[in-house]
Amino acid sequence: MKEFLRTKGFKMTPQREMIFRSFFELGEHVSVDELYDKVRSLDHSIGYSTVWRNLKLICKVGLAEEVNLGDGITRYDRVTKIPHGHLFCLTCKKLEEFPVDQLVGVLAETAGERDFTPESFKIEIKGICKDCLNKSEEEIESEEDNV
Amino acid sequence: MKEFLRTKGFKMTPQREMIFRSFFELGEHVSVDELYDKVRSLDHSIGYSTVWRNLKLICKVGLAEEVNLGDGITRYDRVTKIPHGHLFCLTCKKLEEFPVDQLVGVLAETAGERDFTPESFKIEIKGICKDCLNKSEEEIESEEDNV
DNA sequence: TTGAAATTGAAAGTCGATTTCATTTAGAAA
DNA sequence: TTTCTAAATGAAATCGACTTTCAATTTCAA
Ligand SMILES: [Mn+2]
Ligand SMILES: [Mn+2]
Ligand SMILES: [Zn+2]
Ligand SMILES: [Zn+2]
Numbered sequence A, B: 001m002k003e004f005l006r007t008k009g010f011k012m013t014p015q016r017e018m019i020f021r022s023f024f025e026l027g028e029h030v031s032v033d034e035l036y037d038k039v040r041s042l043d044h045s046i047g048y049s050t051v052w053r054n055l056k057l058i059c060k061v062g063l064a065e066e067v068n069l070g071d072g073i074t075r076y077d078r079v080t081k082i083p084h085g086h087l088f089c090l091t092c093k094k095l096e097e098f099p100v101d102q103l104v105g106v107l108a109e110t111a112g113e114r115d116f117t118p119e120s121f122k123i124e125i126k127g128i129c130k131d132c133l134n135k136s137e138e139e140i141e142s143e144e145d146n147v
Numbered sequence C: 001t002t003g004a005a006a007t008t009g010a011a012a013g014t015c016g017a018t019t020t021c022a023t024t025t026a027g028a029a030a
Numbered sequence D: 001t002t003t004c005t006a007a008a009t010g011a012a013a014t015c016g017a018c019t020t021t022c023a024a025t026t027t028c029a030a
Helices: A002-007 A014-026 A032-042 A048-060 A101-113 A130-146 B002-007 B014-026 B032-042 B048-060 B101-113 B130-146
Strands: A064-068 A074-078 A084-089 A095-099 A117-128 B064-068 B074-078 B084-089 B095-099 B117-128
Touching: A014 A032, A014 A048, A014 A074, A032 A048, A032 A074, A048 A064, A048 A074, A084 B101, A101 A117, A101 B084, A101 B101, A101 B117, A117 A130, A117 B101, B014 B032, B014 B048, B014 B074, B032 B048, B032 B074, B048 B064, B048 B074, B101 B117, B117 B130
Parallel strands: A084 A117, B084 B117
Antiparallel strands: A064 A074, A084 A095, A117 B117, B064 B074, B084 B095
16 A cells, blocks of 8 residues: 555655555445544544545545445445445435446436547435334334324 | 416415426527526526526426436426436536437336336436537547647 | 414524644654 | 655634524515
């Protein structure tokens, strides 16, 4: 990692080391606050802006990208070779992934037809996840009991 | 329109009348500032928050919905019967639309397989539009001339 | 005509994202 | 190893789009 960054003109620091490591441990869809909390539990002296800047750096060097679901929170998703879409539960904010190989193919074609040079594709489904649906059904049942 | 709003419990005002009219005249992908500017040119005394609130109202009554491209600006897109995706130019911020009937079918299936109840779908392609690509090519050519 | 409820405009507040700045540190070069 | 400069850091300030508050005004059903 240190080597990788150096070739791109960046230095390694203890803070950066810890932030990068923690980011990849947390896995998918990490927000600044989540990463800040995790890093803080390891080193209480690390600043919020340092975490934020390093998250941006992780994106700049191509290891992650920002995900914006329209809920005001920017999340950072590690870049994987296979493209994926997101299922975003409006109730519990959980984010699931699903493969979109063939869909992206169609989209690339669409772009080509319009002389548009695509850089990225975003495919999202917003709605209610299985768990939240069950919960709301249970609520309705218990309300019926009370009548 | 007045009738339509009344049945939903809202009142009509001169400001509202002008804001609604202007919104639909502007057409697609309107931001608060754009609409505010337009409305202001017609009536300088209208307040920003009134424009904002009425844009929200237009959404609430189902005539538009918010579009979030991750550039920090919320746009309001009139609701049409046919679902569409967005081509978003990262350079000039222009937004084109394209049909996504069959894609949405696939996505609905995907959701169903995961017991996810979809409420909305988002399909976006970010990249460089034809015009901006041509411009950047011209720049490169003129740079070559200067060498 | 009247009065409750909705609406308005200005101003203030919110909150995540971003920048500033003084200081420290990494690491290439000597 | 020492030196030196660009990069990095942490705290605090700032930004900016969005949202709420509040007193005054207006709508419209009764
Ligand atoms: Mn993801
Ligand atoms: Mn649209
Ligand atoms: Zn859920
Ligand atoms: Zn463009």
